[in-house]
Amino acid sequence: MxxxxxxxxxxxxxxxxxxxxxxxxxxxxxxxxxxxxxxxxxxxxxxxxxxxxxxxxxxxxxxFQNYADAWNQGGFSKYFANSAIITVPAVILTLVMASMVAFAVSRFKWKFNVTLLILFTAGNLLPQQILAAPLFQLYKHFELPYSVSDSGSLLNTYYGVIAANIAFQVGFCTFVLSNYMKALPGELTEAAMVDGAGVWTQYWKIILPLCRPALAALGTLEVIWIYNDFFWALLFIQTGDRLPITTGINNLFGQYAQNDNLIAAGAIMTAIPVLAIYVALQRQFVAGLTLGGSKG
Incomplete structure (x- = not known):
């Protein structure tokens, strides 16, 4: 029965x-x-x-005195700006690159599409700490003009932190988006090809708009992960005024004693931006997580 x-x-x-x-x-x-x-x-x-x-x-x-004291003592205005400089381009570039690769491996059949997807996904299996030493040496010897980097290399630059975050996040986003795109009807791109639409038109005007829920869900997760990242910034940035907000709370710790009330206020302020982004994209975030499970 x-x-x-x-x-x-x-x-x-x-x-x-x-x-x-x-x-x-x-x-x-x-x-x-x-x-x-x-x-x-x-x-x-x-x-x-x-x-x-x-x-x-x-x-x-x-x-709310603790919030005012934490803001001034921790220099949060500068650290928030640094986090925005790192997070915004890192999230955008990650989603753009991942969506392009996902489109290629999910909507077209060619010899190395599965291999390429495996390579992108396999990068997430490596712990970040294992690659810390070789990446630091690579950044140290990667020469840049002094007009771009005052260190003459990728060290102590926002570019280095952005690149590291993209490299470690694009694989996960590619995996999620490729599975999402595979669930879309193949007739969409076939009809577009019959009408004379090129590959770029199919990607930009047909497939990508349909992936908004998945992109919103991934964008929310990526903002949280990259914004809260502490490891790469601490490894590659050597100038204190370029560090992100995750390091700003360290300024609230005293040498011999600590004010837990002040630290709590700083932690709450640090969490407000990602909380606001989640609330703004909540509907798209939930839709992106659940829509794939409703297809049968």
């Missing part, structure tokens, strides 16, 4: 299954939100009140 189905065609979930799912999701959400809520709560309390009443207390006053 066939199992019961919902109105959408999916299998009907039993009452016990729904209770288990809701309970699991609720517990997971609470566990996930407690540290965030606690960080916000701590950031709004003056340090003297925390020292007086304790971290688990509710006494004292609440204000």
């Amino acid at each position: 066939a199992p019961a189905k919902t109105a959408e065609g999916g299998p009907k979930i039993s009452r016990g299954g729904r209770i288990f799912s809701y309970s699991f999701l609720t517990i997971t959400a609470v566990i996930w939100l407690v540290p965030l809520v606690w960080a916000i709560y701590t950031s709004l309390r003056p340090e003297k009140d925390t020292q007086k009443y304790g971290y688990l207390s509710t006494g004292g006053s609440f204000n």
Whole structure:
């Protein structure tokens, strides 16, 4: 006997299954939100009140002074600008390059399309730390004119950090986009070819617009990953005023003591940009993650 189905065609979930799912999701959400809520709560309390009443207390006053102090003491305006200089071009170039490769390996049959996809994907299997030393030497001996780099090489430049992030992210994006493009009807490009559309027209005007949900989902993930990256910037950038926001919180640590309330405020401010991007692209992000699973 066939199992019961919902109105959408999916299998009907039993009452016990729904209770288990809701309970699991609720517990997971609470566990996930407690540290965030606690960080916000701590950031709004003056340090003297925390020292007086304790971290688990509710006494004292609440204000935004920690945010102002963290912004000024940590030099966040400069670090936010540095993160934007690194993140924006890295995400755009990653998605553009990955979409081109994905289009080639998914919409055309040629001898090395699977091999090329495997090569792009295999790059994600290598831990970044393994390539740190050879990449540093490569950057050190990669000469650039002093009009482009004051170090005469890729070291201590935004270009080096952007290139490293692109190299390690384009493989994952290519894999996701190629699978997404394979799910699109082949008749779309066949009809375009009959109408005389070239390869570029097929890619730019037909396939790419249909990949907006996937691009939005990947764009959100890439912004989060590249924006939060600490390793490559710390490895390649040697000038403090060029470091991204992930290093700005280090300025809030004292030499002999630390203000946890100030650090909490700095951490919250650091998370605001990626949170805003996720909220703005939330609908496209969810659609990009779930649309592929609804095709049958």
